[in-house]
Amino acid sequence: MSARTEEFREVADRVWVARHEWLDLNVTAVLGDRGLLLVDTHGSERAARAMLDRLRRVSTAPLVAVLNTHAHWDHVLGNAVVTEEFPEADLMAHEAAVAGMPASRERVLDDLPRDDPDVEAVESSRLVLPGTTFSSVRALDLGDRYVELVHCGRGHTDGDVVVRVPDADVLVAGDLLEESAPPVYGVDSWPLEWPVTLELVGQMTTPDTVVVPGHGAVVDQDFLHGQRADTGIVAETIHHLAGQGVSLEDALAHEDWPFPPEAVATAVRLGYEHLPRSARRLPVL
Template sequence: MAGFSEVADRVWVARYPWLDVNVSMVAGDTGLLVLDTQASAELAREVVADLRRVSAQPVLYAVNSHEHWDHTFGNGVLQAEGAELVCHETTAETLPEHAADVRRQAAEEDDPRYAAVAATEIVVPERTFSSAISLDLGDRFVELVHPGRGHTAGDLVVRVPDADVVLAGDLVEEGNPPGFGDDCFPMEWPLTLDTVLSLTTSSSVVVPGHGAVVDREYVEQQRNEIGIVAETIRDLATRGVPVADALAAADWPYDPRALTRAVTRGYEQLPRAQKRLPLV
Protein backbone atom coordinates (compact mmCIF):
# COMPACT_ATOMS: atom_id res chain seq x y z
CA MET A 1 0.00 0.00 0.00
CA ALA A 2 1.44 3.34 -1.02
CA GLY A 3 -0.15 5.83 1.39
CA PHE A 4 0.63 9.51 1.79
CA SER A 5 3.91 10.74 3.26
CA GLU A 6 4.37 14.33 4.40
CA VAL A 7 7.17 16.03 2.42
CA ALA A 8 6.67 19.56 3.77
CA ASP A 9 4.30 21.40 6.09
CA ARG A 10 0.84 19.90 5.32
CA VAL A 11 1.94 18.70 1.89
CA TRP A 12 1.75 14.95 1.30
CA VAL A 13 2.66 12.69 -1.62
CA ALA A 14 1.50 9.15 -2.38
CA ARG A 15 3.60 7.21 -4.88
CA TYR A 16 1.59 4.41 -6.48
CA PRO A 17 3.34 1.37 -7.95
CA TRP A 18 1.41 1.01 -11.19
CA LEU A 19 3.03 3.50 -13.60
CA ASP A 20 4.99 4.91 -10.60
CA VAL A 21 2.59 7.84 -10.54
CA ASN A 22 2.37 10.43 -7.77
CA VAL A 23 -0.74 11.96 -6.24
CA SER A 24 -0.16 14.99 -4.03
CA MET A 25 -2.31 16.59 -1.34
CA VAL A 26 -2.10 20.06 0.19
CA ALA A 27 -4.05 21.02 3.32
CA GLY A 28 -5.24 24.37 4.61
CA ASP A 29 -7.48 25.05 7.56
CA THR A 30 -10.62 24.92 5.39
CA GLY A 31 -9.84 21.85 3.29
CA LEU A 32 -7.68 19.96 0.84
CA LEU A 33 -6.31 20.28 -2.67
CA VAL A 34 -5.42 17.07 -4.52
CA LEU A 35 -3.15 17.12 -7.56
CA ASP A 36 -3.89 14.36 -10.07
CA THR A 37 -6.52 11.69 -9.67
CA GLN A 38 -5.00 8.39 -10.87
CA ALA A 39 -5.61 6.18 -13.90
CA SER A 40 -9.11 4.84 -13.23
CA ALA A 41 -12.10 5.31 -10.96
CA GLU A 42 -11.09 2.13 -9.13
CA LEU A 43 -7.61 3.46 -8.39
CA ALA A 44 -9.01 6.86 -7.42
CA ARG A 45 -11.13 5.20 -4.73
CA GLU A 46 -7.88 3.85 -3.27
CA VAL A 47 -6.52 7.41 -3.29
CA VAL A 48 -9.55 8.64 -1.34
CA ALA A 49 -9.15 5.83 1.18
CA ASP A 50 -5.47 6.72 1.60
CA LEU A 51 -6.09 10.44 2.03
CA ARG A 52 -8.81 9.74 4.61
CA ARG A 53 -6.16 8.04 6.73
CA VAL A 54 -4.43 11.41 6.83
CA SER A 55 -7.27 13.93 6.98
CA ALA A 56 -11.02 14.11 7.40
CA GLN A 57 -11.14 17.61 5.89
CA PRO A 58 -13.26 18.26 2.81
CA VAL A 59 -11.59 17.98 -0.60
CA LEU A 60 -12.06 21.47 -2.03
CA TYR A 61 -10.15 21.08 -5.29
CA ALA A 62 -8.88 18.27 -7.50
CA VAL A 63 -6.39 19.60 -10.04
CA ASN A 64 -5.13 17.88 -13.20
CA SER A 65 -1.48 18.61 -13.99
CA HIS A 66 -2.16 17.74 -17.65
CA GLU A 67 -4.51 15.66 -19.78
CA HIS A 68 -2.94 12.21 -19.66
CA TRP A 69 -5.11 9.38 -18.42
CA ASP A 70 -2.89 8.31 -15.53
CA HIS A 71 -3.44 11.77 -14.03
CA THR A 72 -7.11 12.42 -14.88
CA PHE A 73 -9.24 9.29 -15.02
CA GLY A 74 -10.15 9.48 -11.32
CA ASN A 75 -11.75 12.91 -11.69
CA GLY A 76 -15.29 11.64 -11.19
CA VAL A 77 -14.43 9.99 -7.88
CA LEU A 78 -12.84 13.15 -6.49
CA GLN A 79 -15.76 15.23 -7.76
CA ALA A 80 -18.12 12.90 -5.89
CA GLU A 81 -16.08 13.70 -2.76
CA GLY A 82 -17.05 17.34 -3.25
CA ALA A 83 -13.97 18.58 -5.09
CA GLU A 84 -14.12 21.30 -7.71
CA LEU A 85 -12.16 20.05 -10.72
CA VAL A 86 -9.53 22.44 -12.10
CA CYS A 87 -7.10 22.30 -15.04
CA HIS A 88 -5.48 24.43 -17.72
CA GLU A 89 -7.83 25.46 -20.50
CA THR A 90 -5.95 23.41 -23.11
CA THR A 91 -6.24 20.28 -20.99
CA ALA A 92 -10.01 20.72 -20.82
CA GLU A 93 -10.10 20.97 -24.62
CA THR A 94 -7.94 17.94 -25.35
CA LEU A 95 -9.00 15.58 -22.55
CA PRO A 96 -12.22 14.21 -24.12
CA GLU A 97 -10.53 12.95 -27.30
CA HIS A 98 -7.52 11.66 -25.38
CA ALA A 99 -9.78 9.81 -22.94
CA ALA A 100 -11.80 8.22 -25.71
CA ASP A 101 -8.63 6.95 -27.40
CA VAL A 102 -7.23 5.55 -24.15
CA ARG A 103 -10.47 3.80 -23.18
CA ARG A 104 -10.66 2.21 -26.61
CA GLN A 105 -7.08 0.95 -26.44
CA ALA A 106 -7.48 -0.21 -22.83
CA ALA A 107 -10.42 -2.39 -23.80
CA GLU A 108 -8.05 -4.44 -25.98
CA GLU A 109 -5.51 -5.12 -23.19
CA ASP A 110 -5.36 -8.37 -21.20
CA ASP A 111 -4.15 -6.78 -17.96
CA PRO A 112 -7.22 -6.53 -15.68
CA ARG A 113 -6.14 -3.08 -14.54
CA TYR A 114 -6.89 -1.84 -18.04
CA ALA A 115 -10.44 -3.15 -17.75
CA ALA A 116 -10.96 -0.63 -14.97
CA VAL A 117 -9.46 2.07 -17.19
CA ALA A 118 -11.78 1.18 -20.06
CA ALA A 119 -14.79 1.24 -17.73
CA THR A 120 -14.03 4.70 -16.33
CA GLU A 121 -16.18 7.58 -17.50
CA ILE A 122 -14.01 10.65 -17.69
CA VAL A 123 -15.14 13.94 -16.15
CA VAL A 124 -13.64 17.10 -17.65
CA PRO A 125 -12.93 19.96 -15.24
CA GLU A 126 -15.20 22.96 -15.66
CA ARG A 127 -12.92 25.47 -13.96
CA THR A 128 -10.00 26.41 -16.18
CA PHE A 129 -7.41 29.16 -16.51
CA SER A 130 -4.90 30.39 -19.08
CA SER A 131 -1.81 31.66 -17.22
CA ALA A 132 -2.14 31.48 -13.44
CA ILE A 133 -4.70 31.40 -10.63
CA SER A 134 -4.65 31.18 -6.84
CA LEU A 135 -6.83 28.79 -4.86
CA ASP A 136 -7.83 29.53 -1.27
CA LEU A 137 -7.35 26.81 1.35
CA GLY A 138 -8.15 29.12 4.26
CA ASP A 139 -4.89 29.94 5.99
CA ARG A 140 -2.83 29.45 2.82
CA PHE A 141 -3.12 30.04 -0.91
CA VAL A 142 -1.72 27.75 -3.56
CA GLU A 143 -0.79 28.97 -7.03
CA LEU A 144 -1.53 27.11 -10.27
CA VAL A 145 0.83 28.23 -13.02
CA HIS A 146 0.97 27.29 -16.70
CA PRO A 147 4.72 27.74 -17.32
CA GLY A 148 4.52 26.89 -21.03
CA ARG A 149 4.34 23.83 -23.21
CA GLY A 150 6.57 20.82 -22.64
CA HIS A 151 5.30 17.36 -21.79
CA THR A 152 1.95 18.50 -23.25
CA ALA A 153 0.37 21.77 -24.32
CA GLY A 154 -1.58 22.12 -21.07
CA ASP A 155 0.98 21.45 -18.34
CA LEU A 156 0.55 23.21 -15.02
CA VAL A 157 2.52 23.27 -11.80
CA VAL A 158 1.24 23.86 -8.28
CA ARG A 159 3.27 26.13 -6.02
CA VAL A 160 2.79 26.16 -2.26
CA PRO A 161 4.73 29.33 -1.37
CA ASP A 162 4.71 29.10 2.43
CA ALA A 163 6.02 25.51 2.31
CA ASP A 164 8.51 26.14 -0.55
CA VAL A 165 7.05 23.25 -2.56
CA VAL A 166 6.43 22.92 -6.30
CA LEU A 167 4.30 20.06 -7.59
CA ALA A 168 5.64 19.78 -11.12
CA GLY A 169 3.53 17.11 -12.83
CA ASP A 170 5.20 15.38 -15.76
CA LEU A 171 7.30 18.40 -16.67
CA VAL A 172 9.72 16.66 -14.29
CA GLU A 173 10.16 12.89 -13.96
CA GLU A 174 12.56 11.17 -11.59
CA GLY A 175 14.58 8.10 -12.52
CA ASN A 176 13.59 7.95 -16.17
CA PRO A 177 13.96 10.00 -19.33
CA PRO A 178 11.21 12.62 -19.53
CA GLY A 179 8.01 11.54 -21.24
CA PHE A 180 8.52 12.56 -24.85
CA GLY A 181 5.17 11.45 -26.25
CA ASP A 182 3.05 12.14 -29.29
CA ASP A 183 1.90 15.46 -27.82
CA CYS A 184 5.18 16.81 -26.43
CA PHE A 185 6.92 20.09 -27.28
CA PRO A 186 10.65 19.32 -27.02
CA MET A 187 11.79 22.65 -28.46
CA GLU A 188 9.83 24.65 -25.87
CA TRP A 189 10.28 22.37 -22.87
CA PRO A 190 13.65 23.83 -21.73
CA LEU A 191 12.24 27.37 -21.51
CA THR A 192 9.16 26.03 -19.75
CA LEU A 193 11.41 24.45 -17.13
CA ASP A 194 13.23 27.78 -16.77
CA THR A 195 9.91 29.22 -15.65
CA VAL A 196 9.40 26.32 -13.24
CA LEU A 197 12.87 26.92 -11.81
CA SER A 198 12.00 30.59 -11.30
CA LEU A 199 9.28 29.41 -8.89
CA THR A 200 11.80 27.52 -6.73
CA THR A 201 14.56 28.31 -4.26
CA SER A 202 17.69 26.38 -3.39
CA SER A 203 15.71 24.68 -0.61
CA SER A 204 12.57 23.84 -2.57
CA VAL A 205 10.92 20.44 -2.50
CA VAL A 206 9.90 19.46 -6.03
CA VAL A 207 7.42 16.65 -6.59
CA PRO A 208 7.61 15.08 -10.08
CA GLY A 209 4.70 13.40 -11.81
CA HIS A 210 6.46 10.04 -11.51
CA GLY A 211 9.17 8.86 -9.15
CA ALA A 212 10.76 10.11 -5.96
CA VAL A 213 10.67 13.67 -4.64
CA VAL A 214 13.58 15.77 -5.96
CA ASP A 215 15.21 19.15 -5.40
CA ARG A 216 15.99 22.20 -7.52
CA GLU A 217 19.36 20.77 -8.56
CA TYR A 218 17.66 17.73 -10.10
CA VAL A 219 15.29 19.97 -12.06
CA GLU A 220 18.24 22.02 -13.31
CA GLN A 221 19.95 18.84 -14.51
CA GLN A 222 16.84 17.61 -16.31
CA ARG A 223 16.33 21.05 -17.86
CA ASN A 224 19.89 20.97 -19.20
CA GLU A 225 19.44 17.47 -20.61
CA ILE A 226 16.20 18.40 -22.35
CA GLY A 227 17.97 21.53 -23.59
CA ILE A 228 20.67 19.35 -25.17
CA VAL A 229 17.95 17.33 -26.90
CA ALA A 230 16.39 20.51 -28.28
CA GLU A 231 19.68 22.04 -29.42
CA THR A 232 20.81 18.77 -31.02
CA ILE A 233 17.57 18.57 -32.98
CA ARG A 234 17.99 22.17 -34.10
CA ASP A 235 21.60 21.56 -35.14
CA LEU A 236 20.79 18.42 -37.12
CA ALA A 237 17.87 20.03 -38.90
CA THR A 238 19.90 23.14 -39.69
CA ARG A 239 22.61 20.93 -41.25
CA GLY A 240 20.04 19.14 -43.37
CA VAL A 241 20.22 15.76 -41.63
CA PRO A 242 16.96 13.91 -42.43
CA VAL A 243 14.72 13.16 -39.47
CA ALA A 244 14.99 9.44 -40.21
CA ASP A 245 18.77 9.62 -39.67
CA ALA A 246 18.81 11.98 -36.71
CA LEU A 247 18.96 9.48 -33.86
CA ALA A 248 22.02 7.79 -35.31
CA ALA A 249 23.71 11.06 -36.26
CA ALA A 250 24.42 12.51 -32.81
CA ASP A 251 25.19 11.79 -29.18
CA TRP A 252 22.13 12.15 -26.94
CA PRO A 253 21.77 12.58 -23.16
CA TYR A 254 19.23 9.74 -23.07
CA ASP A 255 18.88 6.35 -24.71
CA PRO A 256 18.00 7.19 -28.34
CA ARG A 257 15.17 4.66 -28.22
CA ALA A 258 13.38 7.00 -25.80
CA LEU A 259 13.73 9.96 -28.17
CA THR A 260 11.93 8.80 -31.31
CA ARG A 261 8.91 11.03 -30.76
CA ALA A 262 11.02 13.89 -29.40
CA VAL A 263 13.02 14.05 -32.62
CA THR A 264 9.99 13.73 -34.88
CA ARG A 265 8.06 16.36 -32.97
CA GLY A 266 11.09 18.63 -32.78
CA TYR A 267 11.61 18.56 -36.53
CA GLU A 268 7.91 19.27 -37.05
CA GLN A 269 7.94 22.22 -34.67
CA LEU A 270 11.03 23.98 -35.99
CA PRO A 271 10.31 27.04 -38.11
CA ARG A 272 11.03 26.62 -41.80
CA ALA A 273 13.99 29.00 -41.55
CA GLN A 274 15.79 26.52 -39.27
CA LYS A 275 15.48 23.58 -41.65
CA ARG A 276 17.64 22.83 -44.68
CA LEU A 277 16.97 20.42 -47.46
CA PRO A 278 18.15 16.91 -46.53
CA LEU A 279 21.75 16.11 -47.28
CA VAL A 280 22.25 13.76 -50.23
Protein backbone atom coordinates in the same frame (compact mmCIF):
# COMPACT_ATOMS: atom_id res chain seq x y z
CA MET B 1 10.05 9.60 -0.21
CA SER B 2 11.94 7.05 -2.27
CA ALA B 3 9.82 3.92 -1.86
CA ARG B 4 6.46 3.31 -3.53
CA THR B 5 4.33 3.07 -0.41
CA GLU B 6 0.85 3.92 -1.81
CA GLU B 7 0.31 5.77 1.50
CA PHE B 8 0.32 9.55 1.72
CA ARG B 9 3.56 10.75 3.30
CA GLU B 10 4.08 14.27 4.57
CA VAL B 11 6.91 15.90 2.58
CA ALA B 12 6.44 19.40 4.04
CA ASP B 13 4.04 21.14 6.42
CA ARG B 14 0.58 19.74 5.58
CA VAL B 15 1.65 18.60 2.13
CA TRP B 16 1.38 14.86 1.47
CA VAL B 17 2.45 12.79 -1.53
CA ALA B 18 1.38 9.23 -2.37
CA ARG B 19 3.68 7.40 -4.79
CA HIS B 20 1.67 4.58 -6.32
CA GLU B 21 3.02 1.23 -7.44
CA TRP B 22 0.83 1.19 -10.54
CA LEU B 23 2.24 3.64 -13.12
CA ASP B 24 4.65 4.95 -10.43
CA LEU B 25 2.34 7.95 -10.32
CA ASN B 26 2.24 10.65 -7.64
CA VAL B 27 -0.88 12.22 -6.17
CA THR B 28 -0.41 15.23 -3.88
CA ALA B 29 -2.65 16.69 -1.19
CA VAL B 30 -2.28 20.19 0.31
CA LEU B 31 -4.19 21.17 3.47
CA GLY B 32 -5.29 24.63 4.60
CA ASP B 33 -7.88 25.92 7.06
CA ARG B 34 -10.59 25.74 4.39
CA GLY B 35 -9.82 22.19 3.39
CA LEU B 36 -7.77 20.12 0.98
CA LEU B 37 -6.44 20.60 -2.54
CA LEU B 38 -5.90 17.34 -4.41
CA VAL B 39 -3.42 17.38 -7.28
CA ASP B 40 -4.31 14.71 -9.87
CA THR B 41 -6.77 11.86 -9.35
CA HIS B 42 -4.94 8.75 -10.69
CA GLY B 43 -5.62 6.62 -13.76
CA SER B 44 -8.89 4.83 -13.08
CA GLU B 45 -11.96 5.02 -10.91
CA ARG B 46 -10.85 1.94 -8.99
CA ALA B 47 -7.43 3.45 -8.28
CA ALA B 48 -9.04 6.72 -7.21
CA ARG B 49 -11.31 5.01 -4.67
CA ALA B 50 -8.32 3.33 -3.03
CA MET B 51 -6.39 6.61 -3.13
CA LEU B 52 -9.20 8.51 -1.38
CA ASP B 53 -9.38 5.85 1.33
CA ARG B 54 -5.68 6.38 2.02
CA LEU B 55 -6.10 10.16 1.95
CA ARG B 56 -8.65 9.94 4.74
CA ARG B 57 -5.97 8.35 6.96
CA VAL B 58 -4.03 11.62 6.99
CA SER B 59 -6.87 14.17 6.94
CA THR B 60 -10.65 14.20 7.24
CA ALA B 61 -10.88 17.82 6.08
CA PRO B 62 -13.26 18.54 3.20
CA LEU B 63 -11.87 18.43 -0.31
CA VAL B 64 -12.40 21.93 -1.69
CA ALA B 65 -10.41 21.84 -4.92
CA VAL B 66 -8.94 19.34 -7.38
CA LEU B 67 -6.36 20.14 -10.04
CA ASN B 68 -5.46 18.02 -13.06
CA THR B 69 -1.86 18.95 -13.91
CA HIS B 70 -2.37 18.05 -17.58
CA ALA B 71 -4.59 16.12 -19.97
CA HIS B 72 -3.26 12.57 -19.78
CA TRP B 73 -5.60 9.81 -18.73
CA ASP B 74 -3.35 8.48 -15.94
CA HIS B 75 -3.81 11.78 -14.08
CA VAL B 76 -7.52 12.40 -14.72
CA LEU B 77 -9.55 9.19 -14.91
CA GLY B 78 -10.20 9.31 -11.16
CA ASN B 79 -12.12 12.58 -11.60
CA ALA B 80 -15.51 10.86 -11.67
CA VAL B 81 -15.01 9.19 -8.30
CA VAL B 82 -13.52 12.26 -6.64
CA THR B 83 -16.28 14.59 -7.82
CA GLU B 84 -19.00 12.13 -6.82
CA GLU B 85 -17.60 11.84 -3.30
CA PHE B 86 -16.89 15.57 -3.03
CA PRO B 87 -19.47 17.32 -5.25
CA GLU B 88 -18.62 20.75 -3.82
CA ALA B 89 -14.96 20.49 -4.81
CA ASP B 90 -13.86 22.77 -7.65
CA LEU B 91 -12.35 20.62 -10.43
CA MET B 92 -9.74 22.69 -12.30
CA ALA B 93 -7.25 22.46 -15.16
CA HIS B 94 -5.60 24.57 -17.81
CA GLU B 95 -7.94 25.26 -20.72
CA ALA B 96 -5.68 23.41 -23.16
CA ALA B 97 -5.56 20.40 -20.85
CA VAL B 98 -9.35 20.15 -20.82
CA ALA B 99 -9.39 20.35 -24.61
CA GLY B 100 -6.87 17.50 -24.82
CA MET B 101 -8.45 15.09 -22.34
CA PRO B 102 -10.82 13.29 -24.74
CA ALA B 103 -7.98 12.50 -27.16
CA SER B 104 -5.81 11.20 -24.32
CA ARG B 105 -8.70 9.02 -23.16
CA GLU B 106 -8.82 7.51 -26.66
CA ARG B 107 -5.10 6.73 -26.52
CA VAL B 108 -5.30 4.55 -23.41
CA LEU B 109 -4.53 1.33 -25.25
CA ASP B 110 -1.56 2.95 -26.98
CA ASP B 111 -0.06 3.67 -23.56
CA LEU B 112 -1.15 0.63 -21.58
CA PRO B 113 -0.24 -2.96 -22.51
CA ARG B 114 -3.21 -5.25 -23.05
CA ASP B 115 -1.86 -7.61 -20.40
CA ASP B 116 -1.83 -4.89 -17.73
CA PRO B 117 -4.10 -6.20 -14.95
CA ASP B 118 -5.76 -2.78 -14.65
CA VAL B 119 -6.63 -2.31 -18.31
CA GLU B 120 -10.30 -3.18 -17.83
CA ALA B 121 -10.58 -0.77 -14.90
CA VAL B 122 -9.09 1.98 -17.04
CA GLU B 123 -11.30 1.30 -20.05
CA SER B 124 -14.44 1.34 -17.91
CA SER B 125 -13.56 4.63 -16.18
CA ARG B 126 -15.60 7.67 -17.09
CA LEU B 127 -13.95 10.89 -18.22
CA VAL B 128 -15.19 13.91 -16.25
CA LEU B 129 -13.85 17.20 -17.56
CA PRO B 130 -12.93 20.04 -15.19
CA GLY B 131 -15.49 22.80 -15.09
CA THR B 132 -13.05 25.53 -14.02
CA THR B 133 -10.31 26.47 -16.46
CA PHE B 134 -7.63 29.14 -16.69
CA SER B 135 -5.00 30.15 -19.21
CA SER B 136 -2.06 31.44 -17.18
CA VAL B 137 -2.09 31.75 -13.40
CA ARG B 138 -4.66 31.09 -10.72
CA ALA B 139 -4.37 31.66 -6.96
CA LEU B 140 -6.19 29.27 -4.67
CA ASP B 141 -7.13 30.38 -1.17
CA LEU B 142 -7.04 27.48 1.28
CA GLY B 143 -7.65 29.73 4.28
CA ASP B 144 -4.36 30.17 6.07
CA ARG B 145 -2.29 29.56 2.94
CA TYR B 146 -2.38 30.41 -0.73
CA VAL B 147 -1.46 27.98 -3.48
CA GLU B 148 -0.35 29.15 -6.93
CA LEU B 149 -1.38 27.26 -10.07
CA VAL B 150 0.91 28.30 -12.91
CA HIS B 151 1.12 27.48 -16.62
CA CYS B 152 4.77 28.16 -17.48
CA GLY B 153 4.51 27.10 -21.12
CA ARG B 154 4.30 24.03 -23.31
CA GLY B 155 6.40 20.94 -22.72
CA HIS B 156 5.05 17.50 -21.87
CA THR B 157 1.75 18.81 -23.25
CA ASP B 158 0.35 22.22 -24.17
CA GLY B 159 -1.58 22.47 -20.89
CA ASP B 160 0.93 21.63 -18.15
CA VAL B 161 0.34 23.32 -14.80
CA VAL B 162 2.68 23.38 -11.81
CA VAL B 163 1.51 23.89 -8.24
CA ARG B 164 3.52 26.07 -5.88
CA VAL B 165 2.95 26.08 -2.13
CA PRO B 166 5.08 29.07 -1.10
CA ASP B 167 4.91 28.82 2.68
CA ALA B 168 5.95 25.13 2.59
CA ASP B 169 8.45 25.61 -0.29
CA VAL B 170 6.91 22.80 -2.33
CA LEU B 171 6.52 22.64 -6.09
CA VAL B 172 4.37 19.96 -7.77
CA ALA B 173 5.63 19.70 -11.34
CA GLY B 174 3.33 17.14 -12.94
CA ASP B 175 4.86 15.32 -15.89
CA LEU B 176 7.10 18.24 -16.81
CA LEU B 177 9.44 16.25 -14.56
CA GLU B 178 9.81 12.49 -14.17
CA GLU B 179 12.23 10.83 -11.79
CA SER B 180 11.75 7.13 -12.49
CA ALA B 181 12.10 7.27 -16.29
CA PRO B 182 13.19 9.72 -18.98
CA PRO B 183 10.74 12.52 -19.77
CA VAL B 184 7.93 11.23 -21.96
CA TYR B 185 7.86 12.84 -25.38
CA GLY B 186 4.37 11.85 -26.42
CA VAL B 187 2.50 12.74 -29.58
CA ASP B 188 1.17 15.89 -27.88
CA SER B 189 4.51 17.09 -26.48
CA TRP B 190 6.49 20.20 -27.44
CA PRO B 191 10.17 19.15 -27.34
CA LEU B 192 11.59 22.45 -28.59
CA GLU B 193 9.73 24.48 -25.95
CA TRP B 194 10.05 22.08 -23.01
CA PRO B 195 13.46 23.34 -21.78
CA VAL B 196 12.29 26.97 -21.78
CA THR B 197 9.25 25.96 -19.76
CA LEU B 198 11.43 24.11 -17.25
CA GLU B 199 13.68 27.17 -17.01
CA LEU B 200 10.67 29.18 -15.85
CA VAL B 201 9.63 26.41 -13.46
CA GLY B 202 13.14 26.39 -12.01
CA GLN B 203 12.88 30.10 -11.26
CA MET B 204 10.04 29.25 -8.89
CA THR B 205 12.28 27.06 -6.72
CA THR B 206 15.00 27.52 -4.09
CA PRO B 207 17.83 25.16 -3.05
CA ASP B 208 15.49 23.85 -0.36
CA THR B 209 12.38 23.35 -2.48
CA VAL B 210 10.69 19.95 -2.33
CA VAL B 211 9.89 19.13 -5.96
CA VAL B 212 7.24 16.51 -6.71
CA PRO B 213 7.50 14.97 -10.20
CA GLY B 214 4.58 13.36 -11.97
CA HIS B 215 6.16 9.94 -11.60
CA GLY B 216 8.87 8.67 -9.26
CA ALA B 217 10.54 9.86 -6.10
CA VAL B 218 10.38 13.38 -4.73
CA VAL B 219 13.40 15.38 -5.96
CA ASP B 220 15.03 18.79 -5.51
CA GLN B 221 16.09 21.86 -7.44
CA ASP B 222 19.29 20.18 -8.68
CA PHE B 223 17.31 17.38 -10.30
CA LEU B 224 15.02 19.91 -11.97
CA HIS B 225 18.01 21.81 -13.35
CA GLY B 226 19.52 18.55 -14.60
CA GLN B 227 16.39 17.54 -16.47
CA ARG B 228 16.09 21.05 -17.87
CA ALA B 229 19.65 20.71 -19.20
CA ASP B 230 18.91 17.33 -20.76
CA THR B 231 15.73 18.51 -22.46
CA GLY B 232 17.76 21.49 -23.66
CA ILE B 233 20.30 19.16 -25.26
CA VAL B 234 17.47 17.36 -27.07
CA ALA B 235 16.07 20.65 -28.39
CA GLU B 236 19.48 22.05 -29.35
CA THR B 237 20.48 18.83 -31.11
CA ILE B 238 17.27 18.85 -33.15
CA HIS B 239 17.92 22.47 -34.13
CA HIS B 240 21.53 21.65 -35.05
CA LEU B 241 20.76 18.54 -37.11
CA ALA B 242 17.92 20.20 -39.01
CA GLY B 243 20.03 23.29 -39.59
CA GLN B 244 22.82 21.15 -41.05
CA GLY B 245 20.41 19.56 -43.49
CA VAL B 246 20.39 16.16 -41.79
CA SER B 247 17.35 14.15 -42.86
CA LEU B 248 14.78 13.04 -40.33
CA GLU B 249 15.78 9.41 -40.83
CA ASP B 250 19.44 10.18 -40.13
CA ALA B 251 18.51 12.38 -37.18
CA LEU B 252 16.60 9.46 -35.67
CA ALA B 253 19.79 7.39 -35.95
CA HIS B 254 21.90 10.07 -34.25
CA GLU B 255 23.58 8.60 -31.16
CA ASP B 256 24.47 11.64 -29.05
CA TRP B 257 21.25 11.99 -27.03
CA PRO B 258 20.98 12.38 -23.22
CA PHE B 259 18.23 9.74 -23.16
CA PRO B 260 17.90 6.32 -24.83
CA PRO B 261 17.11 6.62 -28.57
CA GLU B 262 13.65 5.13 -28.15
CA ALA B 263 12.84 7.85 -25.60
CA VAL B 264 13.59 10.69 -28.02
CA ALA B 265 12.28 9.28 -31.31
CA THR B 266 8.96 11.11 -31.05
CA ALA B 267 10.76 14.26 -29.89
CA VAL B 268 12.88 14.25 -33.05
CA ARG B 269 9.87 13.75 -35.32
CA LEU B 270 7.88 16.46 -33.59
CA GLY B 271 10.88 18.78 -33.42
CA TYR B 272 11.39 18.58 -37.18
CA GLU B 273 7.67 19.19 -37.65
CA HIS B 274 7.58 22.18 -35.28
CA LEU B 275 10.68 23.91 -36.69
CA PRO B 276 9.95 26.79 -39.04
CA ARG B 277 11.01 26.16 -42.60
CA SER B 278 13.71 28.83 -42.28
CA ALA B 279 15.45 26.73 -39.60
CA ARG B 280 15.76 23.67 -41.86
CA ARG B 281 18.06 23.12 -44.79
CA LEU B 282 17.52 20.66 -47.58
CA PRO B 283 18.92 17.21 -46.65
CA VAL B 284 22.60 16.79 -47.39
CA LEU B 285 23.10 14.23 -50.19
